Amino acid sequence: MNIAAHNGLAEKSPLQHDIDATLNAFTATMATRTFSPQQTSDLLSGYTFAVKNLYDVRGMTTLAGSETNIDRPPATHDAVAVRRLIEAGAQLRGTTNMDEFAYGFTTENHHFGATRNPHDLERSAGGSSGGSAAAVAAGLVDFSLGSDTNGSIRVPASFCGIFGFKPTFGSCDMQGVFPFIPSLDHIGPFAPNATLLALTSRVIADNMGDARLPDENKVDGGWRIGILSGYFETHRSGDVEDATEQLYAAFPNAKRVELPNAERMRSAAFLITASEGGCRHATALREDYERIAPGTRERLAAGLIVPAEALANAYQVRRDFLNTADSTLDEFDIVLAPSAPCTAPRIGQEWMTLDGQEVPTRASLGLLTQPLTPLGTPIVAAPLPVKNGLPVGVQIMGKRDQDALVLEFTRHLENLGHVKSAPMPKL
Amino acid sequence: MDSATLNSYVGAALIANGLHVSDDEKSRISKQFSLILAHADLIKDAQPSADPEQRK
Numbered sequence: 001m002n003i004a005a006h007n008g009l010a011e012k013s014p015l016q017h018d019i020d021a022t023l024n025a026f027t028a029t030m031a032t033r034t035f036s037p038q039q040t041s042d043l044l045s046g047y048t049f050a051v052k053n054l055y056d057v058r059g060m061t062t063l064a065g066s067e068t069n070i071d072r073p074p075a076t077h078d079a080v081a082v083r084r085l086i087e088a089g090a091q092l093r094g095t096t097n098m099d100e101f102a103y104g105f106t107t108e109n110h111h112f113g114a115t116r117n118p119h120d121l122e123r124s125a126g127g128s129s130g131g132s133a134a135a136v137a138a139g140l141v142d143f144s145l146g147s148d149t150n151g152s153i154r155v156p157a158s159f160c161g162i163f164g165f166k167p168t169f170g171s172c173d174m175q176g177v178f179p180f181i182p183s184l185d186h187i188g189p190f191a192p193n194a195t196l197l198a199l200t201s202r203v204i205a206d207n208m209g210d211a212r213l214p215d216e217n218k219v220d221g222g223w224r225i226g227i228l229s230g231y232f233e234t235h236r237s238g239d240v241e242d243a244t245e246q247l248y249a250a251f252p253n254a255k256r257v258e259l260p261n262a263e264r265m266r267s268a269a270f271l272i273t274a275s276e277g278g279c280r281h282a283t284a285l286r287e288d289y290e291r292i293a294p295g296t297r298e299r300l301a302a303g304l305i306v307p308a309e310a311l312a313n314a315y316q317v318r319r320d321f322l323n324t325a326d327s328t329l330d331e332f333d334i335v336l337a338p339s340a341p342c343t344a345p346r347i348g349q350e351w352m353t354l355d356g357q358e359v360p361t362r363a364s365l366g367l368l369t370q371p372l373t374p375l376g377t378p379i380v381a382a383p384l385p386v387k388n389g390l391p392v393g394v395q396i397m398g399k400r401d402q403d404a405l406v407l408e409f410t411r412h413l414e415n416l417g418h419v420k421s422a423p424m425p426k427l
Numbered sequence: 428m429d430s431a432t433l434n435s436y437v438g439a440a441l442i443a444n445g446l447h448v449s450d451d452e453k454s455r456i457s458k459q460f461s462l463i464l465a466h467a468d469l470i471k472d473a474q475p476s477a478d479p480e481q482r483k
Contacts, residue, residue, distance in 0.1 A: 270463070270466045282445075285446055286445045286446060301459075302463055305436075305437065306467075310471075313467065314467075316473040363462070
C-alpha cells in the first residue's frame with residue numbers, strides 16, 4: 001500500500017528510499033515541510049526527525065498503524081510535541097511504522113509490513129515504536145518520537161542499540177497523539193546519544209527542571225544506585241545477563257533490591273491493557289472488524305469481554321504495587337534493570353526460551369518494562385556496549401519528576417563509556 | 428474453566444457486546460481469552476484494602 005501517495009506527500013529521497021526499502025521504517029516521508037514559519041528557537045536547527053504514525057501531522061491522516069484509519073480526514077494541526085520540535089528548528093522527515101494501535105512489541109504490521117532491525121535484517125526492530133527506533137539506528141533521521149504504554153519505546157531502543165526515553169507520566173502534552181491506554185500512555189524520543197536525547201526531551205516536556213551535575217570522579221556520580229533483583233534477574237537471557245552484570249559491576253556500592261509483586265503487577269498491566277484496549281476500540285471492533293488485522297482484533301475482542309472481577313483485581317494489584325514500590329525505591333536516586341528479557345527475536349518467531357521455559361515471544365518482550373510503567377517514573381532505555389552480537393539495553397529509572405536527573409546520569413554513564421549506541425550498521 | 432464453558436462464555440459475551448464473528452474467529456478469540464484468564468488467575472486473591480491509608 002502506497003501510504004505516501006495516499007497522503008499526497010512527496011516520495012522518499014533516493015537514499016532514504018534505498019535504505020528504507022530494506023528496513024520499512026517509514027510509512028510516509030515528506031521532503032517539502034522543513035522550517036516552520038512559527039520557528040521560535042534554533043535549539044534543534046539542522047536536526048531531522050520522524051514521528052510514529054500515531055502523532056498528528058498537519059495534512060496527513062493519522063493511521064496509528066491501522067487500515068481502519070485510512071479514511072479519516074487529514075489532521076488539521078500538528079500534535080503539540082511535533083509542533084514544539086518544529087518550532088525549535090527541527091525538520092520533520094516523515095512518519096514511521098508501528099504495531100497496529102500500538103498493541104505489540106515487534107512492529108510486524110499486517111497492513112504495512114514488518115520493520116527490520118538495522119543490525120540484523122532477519123530480526124525485529126522491536127515495538128510498538130519500531131519504525132522510529134530503526135530510522136534512528138540506521139541514521140535515516142537524527143532523532144524520532146515514539147510512544148510507550150507497556151515498553152514501546154524501551155523495547156525497540158534496546159533491540160536497535162540506541163537511546164530511548166519514557167518521561168514522567170503526564171509531563172508531556174499528549175494533544176494530537178492517538179491514544180491506546182490513557183492511564184499508561186507516555187510519549188518520548190529516540191536518539192543516538194544521551195545529549196540529543198536530553199535536548200529533545202526538554203523541548204517536548206511541559207516543564208522539565210534541572211539536575212545537579214554529577215561528581216565526575218565517581219562512576220555513580222554521587223547518586224544512590226539500586227539494582228532490581230529477583231524477577232528482573234530471573235527473566236534474562238544469557239546475552240542480557242552478561243551485558244547487564246558487566247554494567248552493574250561498575251557500581252560496587254549499589255544495592256540489589258527486590259520490587260515486591262513485580263510479576264503480579266505485570267499480570268495486572270496485561271489485564272488492564274487488554275480490557276481498556278478492547279473498550280477503546282469497541283466501536284471499530286463492532287463496525288470494522290475485518291479491517292483490523294488478524295493478531296490484533298482477537299486480542300482486542302478478548303479484552304472487551306474481560307470479567308469485571310478480574311479487572312477490579314488488576315486495579316487493586318496496581319494500587320498495592322504503587323504503595324509498596326514507592327517506599328521500596330525511596331532510598332535510591334537511580335534504579336537499574338534490563339530493558340528487555342532478550343535480544344531481538346527473529347521476525348515471525350512465535351516462541352522463545354527464557355529461564356529454561358518456552359514462552360510466547362510477542363507477549364514476553366515486555367516482561368521487564370510492563371511492571372515499571374504504572375509507576376509513572378522517568379526511564380531511559382540506554383544501549384550497553386556489546387562487542388559481538390545483538391544490542392542489549394538497560395533501563396535507568398528515577399523518581400517521578402526527576403527526569404533531568406535520569407538524563408544527566410545517562411549522559412554521565414555515556415561519558416564514561418558504560419552506555420553507548422551500537423555502531424551504525426552498513427546497509 | 429473447561430473448554431466448553433470457555434467457548435460458551437466467549438460466544439455469549441461477544442454477542443452481548445455486539446460482536447458477531449465466525450466460529451473460526453471465535454476460536455481465536457477464545458485462545459486469547461484463555462491467556463487473559465491465566466493472568467487473572469495469578470491475581471485472583473487481590474482484595475480491596477479496608478485500610479484508608481492503603482486506598483490512596
